[in-house]
Amino acid sequence: xxxxxxxxxxxxxxxxxxxxxxxxxxxxxxxxxxxxxxxxxxxxxxxxxxxxxxxxxxxxxxxxxxxxxxxxxxxxxxxxxxxxxxxxxxxxxxxxxxxxxxxxxxxxxxxxxxxxxxxxxxxxxxxxxxxxxxxxxxxxxxxxxxxxxxxxxxxxxxxxxxxxxxxxxxxxxxxxxxxxxxxxxxxxxxxxxxxxxxxxxxxxxxxxxxxxxxxxxxxxxxxxxxxxxxxxxxxxxxxxxxxxxxxxxxxxxxxxxxxxxxxxxxxxxxxxxxxxxxxxxxxxxxxxxxxxxxxxxxxxxxxxxxxxxxxxxxxxxxxxxxxxxxxxxxxxxxxxxxxxxxxxxxxxxxxxxxxxxxxxxxxxxxxxxxxxxxxxxxxxxxxxxxxxxxxxxxxxxxxxxxx
Numbered sequence: 001x002x003x004x005x006x007x008x009x010x011x012x013x014x015x016x017x018x019x020x021x022x023x024x025x026x027x028x029x030x031x032x033x034x035x036x037x038x039x040x041x042x043x044x045x046x047x048x049x050x051x052x053x054x055x056x057x058x059x060x061x062x063x064x065x066x067x068x069x070x071x072x073x074x075x076x077x078x079x080x081x082x083x084x085x086x087x088x089x090x091x092x093x094x095x096x097x098x099x100x101x102x103x104x105x106x107x108x109x110x111x112x113x114x115x116x117x118x119x120x121x122x123x124x125x126x127x128x129x130x131x132x133x134x135x136x137x138x139x140x141x142x143x144x145x146x147x148x149x150x151x152x153x154x155x156x157x158x159x160x161x162x163x164x165x166x167x168x169x170x171x172x173x174x175x176x177x178x179x180x181x182x183x184x185x186x187x188x189x190x191x192x193x194x195x196x197x198x199x200x201x202x203x204x205x206x207x208x209x210x211x212x213x214x215x216x217x218x219x220x221x222x223x224x225x226x227x228x229x230x231x232x233x234x235x236x237x238x239x240x241x242x243x244x245x246x247x248x249x250x251x252x253x254x255x256x257x258x259x260x261x262x263x264x265x266x267x268x269x270x271x272x273x274x275x276x277x278x279x280x281x282x283x284x285x286x287x288x289x290x291x292x293x294x295x296x297x298x299x300x301x302x303x304x305x306x307x308x309x310x311x312x313x314x315x316x317x318x319x320x321x322x323x324x325x326x327x328x329x330x331x332x333x334x335x336x337x338x339x340x341x342x343x344x345x346x347x348x349x350x351x352x353x354x355x356x357x358x359x360x361x362x363x364x365x366x367x368x369x370x371x372x373x374x375x376x377x378x379x380x381x382x383x384x385x386x387x388x389x390x391x392x393x394x395x396x397x398x399x400x401x402x403x
Contacts, residue, residue: 001062001089004123007115009091010046010055012108015116017124018064018087020072026082030124030132030161032154033070033087034139034146036169036306040093041191043102046109049093057091068307068314069138069364076315079368080136084128088120088143093195095146097216100196111195117150121157132161136371140306141239144170148218148225149201155227164228164371167218168308171233173240174217175280178273179250184243188216219284230296230370230377231285232308232363235278236384239305245277263303263385263392275383282380289378296370298322298363301381302390307363313391315364320389322379323360 003014022029037054040046049055070085071077092098092113102109121129129135137154139147144167151165177183192198192213198206204224206212215221222229238260246256258265266274282299289295300307300320307313313320361369361379369375381387 001057001060001064002123003057004116004119006122007112007119008110009057009116010040010050010093010109010111011058012110013057013091015091015119016057016060016089017120018066018089019124019127020066020070020085022084023082026080027084028128028132029080029083029134030129031069031080031083031085031136031138032124033085033309034096034137034143034150035087035090036139036141036143037090038093038142039095039187039191041187041194043107043109043194046093046102046111046194047107050109055091055093057089060089060091067311068309069367070309071311071314076311077364078315079364079371083134083136086124088117088139090143092116094191094197095142095149097146097149097197097200098195099200100194102194113195114200117146117153121154125157129158132158134371135161135163136166137163138166138168138308139170140168140309141170144168144306145172145216145218146170148221149216151225151227151229152202164230165225166230166232166308166367168232169234169237169239169306171218171231171237171281171285173244173277173281173284174214174219175244175277177244177250178246178256181250183247183249185214185217189213192216219288223288228294228296230298230367231289232298232367233281233285234302234304234307235281235299235381236274236301236303237281237305238303241274241277241303245273271384278383286380293376296366296377298361298366298377298379299381300363300379300390301384301387303384303392304390308367313363315362318389318391319362319364320387320391321360321362322366322381322387323389 001016003016007015040049053059072081074081094113096113096117098111098113100111135158147165147167155163201215202221202224205215205221259270302320366377370377
């Protein structure tokens with residue numbers, strides 16, 4: 001763990017990151033990964049958070065296991081294994097965007113997420129990042145949300161590099177819950193106000209909306225991001241099901257308790273609501289990405305959350321795949337159209353025949369193809385329950401708010 005000065009976590013401790021150096025052909029390439037871990041949107045929740053590993057580096061593990069997209073094993077991470085890989089520890093509670101503080105007679109809270117981001121980048125630039133040839137900014141969950149807010153800034157800081165961005169499970173929707181309330185919107189609005197986030201949100205987005213605080217949501221800011229962007233998300237993201245579609249405040253009687261922990265317990269009406277949530281996510285993402293050749297997406301139908309950091313979901317023998325993609329290629333056939341005298345050359349006509357077939361990809365392959373320009377990658381899975389490759393993680397995640 002490397003500590004960084006010029007910024008502080010919620011409790012006043014120094015922010016930090018982990019670095020695993022690249023080698024060989026990847027020695028000048030960099031992958032930065034924002035850690036996830038939810039948010040705090042009022043003084044009470046932030047005071048609690050400041051006393052945990054989510055608000056203080058003094059309480060964090062000093063060593064981290066790098067797996068999935070951070071792995072240094074070529075078999076498990078063939079496109080990025082030998083890059084410089086950095087994990088930015090999350091300790092501010094606002095996806096690295098805040099710039100404020102709270103103080104009363106007994107407590108102080110530092111909302112310095114934006115300064116933490118700036119300080120870590122400033123620390124890394126003279127340590128090789130400034131000379132990067134290729135760079136990828138990524139993150140999971142609340143860290144995936146961070147990518148939306150820092151992608152273009154990262155690109156500006158590396159003017160001589162090929163810079164792209166990847167958000168995993170960070171496409172949090174501004175959607176009504178089952179009680180017709182905007183529960184997530186209220187949380188984000190409180191967070192933006194408390195932590196002084198609004199001044200750090202995208203200016204073009206803020207100018208386009210009557211309520212500029214909504215620019216904390218990815219669906220509103222994404223259209224203004226100019227750096228190539230990849231969306232990796234589940235259409236049935238279990239964190240969003242538990243906190244946006246069916247938050248505890250909207251299910252006081254607990255009618256969804258069984259469904260949220262065991263899919264087979266969902267009734268027809270509940271399944272229909274889940275399918276509606278999937279359609280809403282696809283509308284929000286496809287509306288922006290339709291027709292774009294620079295951007296990519298991998299939206300599967302697994303009940304999961306954060307897939308790029310876990311080896312079984314990133315790349316393994318049984319990792320999730322999307323197999324409804326039609327791969328089009330063109331083969332050239334030459335054949336003689338007209339024959340003349342034996343002393344003359346035959347006139348040849350070039351015929352292009354379109355070959356169409358099913359093309360199966362893991363998320364690791366899809367991200368690699370997109371980053372390196374091997375293919376235009378926009379993969380959307382068929383609706384639940386058609387995908388048999390899924391690692392459905394509902395039982396573990398449904399009870400865990402610390403994501």
